[in-house]
Amino acid sequence: MLIALALSILFALVVGIAAARSKKAEAVFIPTLDVLQSIPILGFFPIVILTILSVFPSQLGVNIAVILLIFTSMSWNIAFGVYEAVKSIPREYLELASMSKSSAWDRVASIYVPASLSRIAYNTQTSWAVGLFYLVASEILTLGNSTYTVDHGIGVALIKFASANDWVSYTYAIIALIIAVIIWRFVFLREFALWSERYKFVEEPRSLHVDPLLRFYSWVNQKSISKLFLIRPGSGVNRFTSVLQKYQKTVKYAVVATVTILVVLFFYNELAIMIVSHKGIILPYIRLSTLVSVEDSVLVAFAFSFFRIWYIYAICVIVGLPLGIVISLKMKLYDTVSPALEVISSIPAPALLPLIVLVTFGSGEAVAAIVIFIAMIWYVIFNVMAGVRSLPADYKDLARIFQISDRRAWLDIYIPSAITAFVTGSITAVGAAWNSLIVAEYFTTGNSTQPLTQVQYGIGKTITIATNKGDLLTLSLSVITMTVLIIAFNLTVWRRIYHYTTNRYTYNR
C-alpha cells in the first residue's frame, strides 16, 4: 500500500506539473485522467491481472497487480491536486525564478513541489480511504478456476475468518483495522497535512472531497467541442428565449445520446472481439447467439444496477443532507462527531461484508443496498458539512437579527448554502457506488466460486461471474457498456445540474 502511495505521488507530480506548465500536456492529460477516474476500476482489474500474470506468474505478479490497482484508485485524485496547485502559483514567483535564471530542475524542486505539498497532503487523505477499499477488495481475487490471493493482508485474513465462521478472530481483525486507520489518519496524515500548511501561498478555505471531475467540466467548458453540450444560462433578462434555448439543448442531447448509443451498439461486437483478441486471448466459443444473449443480459443488468444505485442515492440524500446540516450548525456536535465520522468512513466497506451478510440473513438485495449505501453516504455527508461550514457566520446572525423562523432559515439559508457542495458530493458518491457494485452485488468467500449472497440482476454480478469464469468477452462487454453509459450520464445530466448550482448558489461572486 505504501508502495502504491509513493508511486501515486510520484506519478501525480510528474503528470500534474506537466499538465499545469504545458498547454499540450494539459490537453492530453486532463481529459484522460478524468475518463480514467470516472470508470469503474474494479471492472478493469481482472483484465489487467490476467495480463500481468501472464508476464509474472506467481506471488510477484499478484502483488504487482494489487499495487497497480491501489495505485489507479489513488493517483488521479492526487494528480488533479498537483495540477491545481501548480496552476495557482502566483505569477510573481515564476517571474522571480526566470529572472534569477534558475534551472528547470531548480524550479521543480524549489517551487512546484513545495507548492503542491499541501494539496498532495490533503488529497492523500481522501485517496487513502479509497485505496483502503480497493486493498481489501483486491486482496482476494478469484479468476477462472484458480484463486489468486496475496499471502498476507488484512483483506485475506478477514475473509478467512468469516468463511471459517470464526467471528471472534474476525472482530479482532476489524478492531485492528480500525486502530490502524485511526493511527494512520490522525497521526501520520494529520502531521503531514499540518506540516505542509506552511507551504501554502494563500490561506484558502478548506473544502472536503473536491471532485476533480468538476474541474474537468469547467475546463471542457472553455473548449469548443463542448459547445455541443453546453448550456449557457441567460442572465434572466429574456426568460422566453432562455426556455426555448433549453428545449433546443434537450433535443440536442437526445440526438447526441441516440447516435452515440446506435454507434456503440453497431460496433459493439467488433469492438469487444478486437479488444479481447488484441490481448492475445482468442476465445474458442464466440458465437453470434452468445453475443446477442450476452448483450441482452448486460443491458438488463445495467438497468437493474442503475435503478438500485438511484434509489439508494435517494436514501442517502434523505439521511445525509439533514444530518450533515445539523452536525455542522452545532459547534460542539461538530467537534465531537466529525472526527468519529472520519474514522468510521475510512473503514472499507468490503471488510464489513461478512458482518453485513450476517445481519441481513444473506439477502442479496439487502447486502447490495447496504454496501452501496456505505460507499455513497460519506461523500454526501462530508460535502454537505463542508458546504454548511463554509457559510459565513454572518448568515446565522442574519437569521437571528431578522428573527427568521427555523423552517425558513433551513429552506432559504442552510439548504441552499450546502447545494453546491452537495452536488459535488453526489457526483463523487454515485461514481463510488458504481465501483462498489462489483463487491456489493455478488459476494463470494475466499476459495469457493459459489456466492454467499447475490442479487438477481446487476452489472456488478455479471462482471464478477464473468471474472470467475474467465469469460473475458462478457467481461469486456460489461465493463465497456458500464463505462460508456456512466460517462454519457455524467456529461449530460450531472453537468447541467452542476452548472446550474454553481451559477446560482455560490458566495462571493
Added chain:
Amino acid sequence: MSASSNLTLEHSYHEAQRPIISVEQVDLNYKKDKGFTPILNAVSLTASVDQFVAITGPSGCGKSSLLRIIAGLMKPTCGAAKYRDSPIIDTRREISMVFQNFVLLPWRTALENVMFPMRSGHQDINKVKEKCLEALCEVGLKGFENVYPGELSGGMKQRVGIARALAVEPEVLLMDEPFNSLDNLTADHLRKDIYSLLINPNTSIKTVIMVSHNVEEIVELSDHVVVLSPRPGRVVGKVEIDLPRPRNKKADAFSNYEDKIYSYLS
C-alpha cells in the same frame, strides 16, 4: 388636526428625554481554558432620538462585540443593554442591522433579499412587495429589483443591505463597519447619502449606532462618539460633534474634531 400634532410634539418631547438604547456598565469576558479574557469593562453609553452614535477604538477592543450585545446576539457577562428601559435579552424587531460583508443571499434577487426578513403572514404579499420596492427606490436602486447580488457592485450590494434593514421599519439601526468592504470612492458616495437616508421624518428609524475605525467617516456622520481603549475595552472618551450638515471635511472645525478623537485613540 392641531390637537393631534400637539400630541405628537409632546410625545416626541418626552421621547427625546429618554434614551432609546442605553448600555449600562457592561462587562464581557470570554472563557479561555480555565480563566477568562476580559473583552469589555464597565462600558456605558446612550443613544437618543435622532442621534447618530459612533463607537470606535483600536482593533480588538471589543467594539463589534458591544454592537452584538446591543443587537441581542450576545449576552454581557455583567450589566445590561436596554431598549427603552427593557433589557435586551434576545434579538428584537425594533433593532435592525447592516453588516460589513452585506450578507445577501446569492440565490435571491435584490427584491427578494429585501423581502426576506418580512413576515408575510398577516400582511398582503403585494403590500409587502410594494413596501420593499419603495425601500429599494429610496436607496437608489430603482430598476435593479430583479438583479441577483452577484451582478451588483459592492456599493449596490450594501444599498440592498440597507434597504433590507429599513424595510422591517426598525427604530434602531446598527451598522458594523458598513463602508469597510467598499472601495474609497464608493464608500464616499454612500456616506454622502446615508445620513439623510436614515435620519429623516419618513423613516421609522430613531437612532443609528455605527461601529467604525475610520475617524474621518465618524466626524462626517455622527453626533456622538464613544472611544474605547485597547482590550479590555473601556470608555476612554466621549465626543459630541456639533457641526452643521452636510459637513465640510476641509473646515478647521472638522479637523479639530478629528484631532480630538485621535488624541483619545493614542
